[in-house]
Amino acid sequence: MAIGKIVKGIGGFYYVDADDVIYECKARGNFRNDNLTPLVGDNVEFSINENAENRIEKILERKNSLVRPPLANIDVLFIICSLVDPKINTLITDRLIAVAEYKNIQPIIVLTKTDLDDNYSEYVDIYENAGFRVITVNNESFEGAQEFKNIISGKVCAFTGNTGVGKSTLLNNLFPALELETGETSKKLGRGKHTTRHSELFKFEGGYVADTPGFSSLDIQRYDKIMKEDLPYCFREFRDYLGECRFNSCTHINDKGCAVCKALEEGKISKSRHSSYVAMYNEVKDIKEWQKK
Numbered sequence: 001m002a003i004g005k006i007v008k009g010i011g012g013f014y015y016v017d018a019d020d021v022i023y024e025c026k027a028r029g030n031f032r033n034d035n036l037t038p039l040v041g042d043n044v045e046f047s048i049n050e051n052a053e054n055r056i057e058k059i060l061e062r063k064n065s066l067v068r069p070p071l072a073n074i075d076v077l078f079i080i081c082s083l084v085d086p087k088i089n090t091l092i093t094d095r096l097i098a099v100a101e102y103k104n105i106q107p108i109i110v111l112t113k114t115d116l117d118d119n120y121s122e123y124v125d126i127y128e129n130a131g132f133r134v135i136t137v138n139n140e141s142f143e144g145a146q147e148f149k150n151i152i153s154g155k156v157c158a159f160t161g162n163t164g165v166g167k168s169t170l171l172n173n174l175f176p177a178l179e180l181e182t183g184e185t186s187k188k189l190g191r192g193k194h195t196t197r198h199s200e201l202f203k204f205e206g207g208y209v210a211d212t213p214g215f216s217s218l219d220i221q222r223y224d225k226i227m228k229e230d231l232p233y234c235f236r237e238f239r240d241y242l243g244e245c246r247f248n249s250c251t252h253i254n255d256k257g258c259a260v261c262k263a264l265e266e267g268k269i270s271k272s273r274h275s276s277y278v279a280m281y282n283e284v285k286d287i288k289e290w291q292k293k
């Protein structure tokens, strides 16, 4: 039995990378009975067969997985925010960060187009003070590629960002060797079958970069709702205060004796981060766990 990583799945075939050789595999039939579908990013055990299809026999335990794009075992999520055109939306950024935290993925904030607006220290402060790594990118010179390469080494990384931030352009400029297809939305397969979104991992700098055409903030909102009990923990700068609120039922919005609100007043938590929390809390406050799809 060989061990490898699924780097592409299309039309019922999975492409498994094992020591730099790609094997075309079919999945063992009874995964479906276990309600389990192999995902790009999965580490798998598979059999190599001379006169039959190679077969994925076992999916190894996942560190995490996303619904859309369907992707497993992501280590780092680069969240791309442009400073202008479109201007960074902190609520969208904070949503993406919260989902990454919820899924145990390291979020890294990437501020692009510093050549068009050099007044971005406010955003660097917000995110660095909250405990995140921030990378700034000058879109004229595309300096900073080495910083990305150092992070990617040995990891599985995905990039996301709001529509219009120029994710693919950024990636292609930073890493010309990747030659990612840009703007791919659908690919026709035989017999009228369509796949609207497929993810693919590209080997790069000793790690993998996921090309995920459909990875938008909209998908995140739709498919990865965080329940209100979990939400405060997805804001990492809140965590130090969560045990110190006067009431166990504290919502950390403007409750009496709330330690998070006190930290907000004292400037230890940024206003924009807290207002994103409030907006996200209000969206899910009436959803019960059993109603979650």
Ligand code: ZN
Residues within 6 Å of the ligand: 245, 250, 251, 252, 253, 255, 257, 258, 259, 260, 261
């Ligand atoms: Zn509180």
